[in-house]
Amino acid sequence: MALPVTAGVHCDPCTYNKLTTPVQFWCLSCEEGLCKSCADSHKGMKATRNHKVITYEKSKEITSLGHLISQQCKQHNKVLDLYCPNHDEPACSLCISKNHRECKDMVSIDDVAKNVISSTSYSNLQRDIGNLEENLSMVMTKRQENLTNVEIQESSIESSIKDMRRKLDEHLNNLHKDVLQELTSKAEICKTNVKMSLADLESRLEVASEINTSISQIKEVATDVQVFLAIREIEKLVKIEHNWLQESLRQNKMNELSLDLTMDTTNIHSTLKSFGSVTISNKPAEVEIVEPTVGSAQISIEPTNRKIEKIKLREKTRTTFYEFMDNSHKHGCLIWSNGDLIIANEDEKMKVYSGCGQFKLEIPLPDIPSDMTEISNDCIAVTYGNGKRIEIANLKKYQYKTVKTILTTNTCWGISYYDNKLAVKISTLGIHIYDVNGTLLKQLETGAKVDFFYNIAMMKNIYFSRSDKNTVHCCDQHGIEVWTYQNYNLQVPRGITSDRYGNVFVVGSASKNLFIISHDGQGREILKMEQTPFSVSYDKVNNQLLVRTREAILLFDIDFEQ
Incomplete structure (x- = not known):
């Protein structure tokens, strides 16, 4: 306008x-x-x-x-x-x-928009915006209470440990120090998780408030047609925010965390081998959120398997790079939670594009990035392959600020985040699982000794590709194989990602195509490409797929046909 x-x-x-x-x-x-x-x-x-x-x-x-x-x-x-x-x-x-040749019921927008301010859709939208603000405020309150409780529990457990320590002999000093360190580490994990989610919720609440202000202003000054168009755009924004909240709850990002201490004071001198252990209990948040009335599609908290034969791609955005990306096979891509598209670049930068494919800005980095994954609204994890390190960084307002550095024993490449854990592909060593504080939790053997490209995705299972064998693998988080997929038409599989239903998207670099593989290991070719694809990223909130080639980035809407 x-x-x-x-x-x-x-x-x-x-x-x-x-x-x-x-x-x-x-x-x-x-x-x-x-x-x-x-x-x-x-x-x-x-x-x-x-x-x-x-x-x-x-x-x-x-x-x-x-x-x-x-x-x-x-x-x-x-x-x-x-x-x-x-x-x-x-x-x-x-x-x-171009898009409506077969549509027979086209009508004038002026006719549709008549009396829109007094319509049910307008009043429903106002109510949904209010409910969204209440939902976000309610979850924020719960998270703040959780943070307070964790701090109280930390203080209480520390007092218990000190009381116990007074009963022990001097030789328990080292054990006393160890358990306090464990307490601090576990409490920091809890507080870090809660604070990150609080920051996300605060940001989303600000967006909801801005939407509410916009809808009130539009009512006063806009024409019926403009109100009608605004309602459509705001409905999309409300749906995005609501889907994000439900996806966060489904991925256990809002689970209530608490600390407990396990101690045994019987036969303390003869049997005590540690001063105690601090554990984190994780239970779903007791929050009932009000569903929006806008739109017809709602996201279920529990994943529902979708038949891959019913899944269709609709190209939304295609952006050609001005320069030829000769080493694009070594760099990942990501759909950020705000809908922007982020591309890791070989010149120590990340490039940011809007969801419509317009270039926005470049983000300077300390080294050449390999792959990246979003941890929260303002937090990103980046692998620096040859630098043998992972950085967790604050990315607020696209200003890159390193928060934590995790050193790896070999070059590191693909990375994926789920349920407060990072899965990272380490050359010749397999897949390493870290918590967000950098503690190495598990090491999984994958059998690939030389493959190092973007070949890892993680939800409840871990998915990776092996371009040397032309295979795609699924294993659980203990490294036990669930299935292996191989197809003659899928050659040199590299980039891999998954949707919320456990379906896997993987690109074939040599075969120039995109395959989809179901949760039980059945697959099919879903897209044939003219350009060579390398990396992919899936937006689980908005059901969008980003594919990166050497020459361009392509964004697709994913349709689940009934």
Whole structure:
């Protein structure tokens, strides 16, 4: 939507007549400035008397809402004047010829948007926004209570340990020190987890508040058509935020953490081999969130298997790189939680693109990145292959700040995050599992001694590809193999990722295609490509797949047909 941004703008009709008259009003329908005389004429003419005219000063107040109420087609830059009930989306004249040739029920958007402010969808949206704010506030309160309880438990257990220590002889000093260190480490894990989720929730609550402010402003100043378009855009935003919250709960990110101490004081001098152990109990958060009414598709907390024959790809974005990425096979890609696309680059940078494929900025890095995974809204883990290290960094406002460095015993490549753990592909050594504090939890043998590209994904199981054997593997988190997949048409498999249902997407670099493999190891080719693909990333909240090739990035919407 074209809105004025500076003072001293002249009346558009007067300017057309070679007059310079200061603007006093703004027509939201024509998107033009008007002087007092022209505004009066505007209201008097039959063709424009129903247009919504507001003061020029008022129009400047809603400049920030332009992206929500714009009547311009984002793809073709033409007026959105039609609506397709079949696809539930507005359309311009070019959209019809390209995307709606078979649609027979196209209607005028003006007819659809009549009385939209008094419609059920508008009132439902307002209620859903309020519910979203309440949901986020409620979960934040629970997390704050959890943080307080962990701190109280930490203090209480420390007192218990000290009381016990007074009963022991001097030779227990070392054991006393060990258990306190364990307590501090476990408590830090709890507090780090809760604080990260609190930061995420606070950020999401701010977004929800901004949405609520926007919908109130739109009601006051926008036309029916603009309100109708804004409702559609805001519904998408509300759905994204709600899906994120449910996905966080499903992935156990909001589980309540607590500390317990196990001690045995019987026969203490003869049998005590440690001063105690501190454990973390993890139980689902007791939170009942209010479901939104917008849209028809809701995300279930428990994964539901989907038949891979019913899964379809719809290309949404294709962005060609200006420069030829000769070593793109060594660098990963990622869909960030805000919808941006992040590409690891060979020049010690990460490049950020919008979900529409527009270049936004470059993020300087301390070394050449290999792969990356999102830990939370403002936290990312990056592998630096030849640097033999993993960095956990704060990425708030896309300013990279290292928080923790984890050194690895060999070059490290693919990385994936799930349930507060990092799975990392280590050259010649297999897959190493770390917690977010850098503690090595497990080492899993994969049999691949030379393969080092982007070949790891983790949910409840761990998935990896072996380009030397043309195979894709699934094992549990103890390293026990669940299935192995091999297909003659899948050659040199590299990038691998998974959706929320346990389906795996893997690219064949030599065969130039994309395969999907079900949770039980059955697969099929889902996309044939002209370019050579290397890495992939899946957005489990919005069901989108990002594929990186040497020449471009491609973003797909994933449709689950009934």
